[in-house]
Amino acid sequence: MLLVAWMSEILAGSVVYAAQSLGMTSVFIGIIVVAIIGNAAEHTTAVIMAVKNRMDLSLGIAVASTIQIALFVAPVLVFASYVVGPAPMNLVFTPVEVIAIALAALITGEIASDGESNWLEGVQLLSVYFLPDVARSPVPDP
Numbered sequence: 001m002l003l004v005a006w007m008s009e010i011l012a013g014s015v016v017y018a019a020q021s022l023g024m025t026s027v028f029i030g031i032i033v034v035a036i037i038g039n040a041a042e043h044t045t046a047v048i049m050a051v052k053n054r055m056d057l058s059l060g061i062a063v064a065s066t067i068q069i070a071l072f073v074a075p076v077l078v079f080a081s082y083v084v085g086p087a088p089m090n091l092v093f094t095p096v097e098v099i100a101i102a103l104a105a106l107i108t109g110e111i112a113s114d115g116e117s118n119w120l121e122g123v124q125l126l127s128v129y130f131l132p133d134v135a136r137s138p139v140p141d142p
Helices: 002-022 026-038 040-051 055-083 095-113 119-136
Strands: none
Touching: 040 055, 055 095, 095 119
């Protein structure tokens, strides 16, 4: 457990420097980079189960991992920030972030409700995953 915490601290420290040098926003880092790397074991297992055509198990792993982060890890980090951090952390979201969370829940429910999967649903889920980054990127002048 302590080794995992230490490795997470190293990851967080290295991501800050990489993000600054690459011009990434903090939202992109928090939503995309840290989420993917932090749950690499769950993602790997879910992909392996999907390759073996065990979609029920794959979807269960992915959804359970998300629920674990939302209901346990985030509140624990808020309480820990009062003791450890330089300033208390809060869970105040902007309206766009609330809409994104609601849409993610609706899309997940819609995809999982029929009990079937195909390549088109997978491509749609990947496009929704990267949509926040595309929406925040600057539009070039014509």
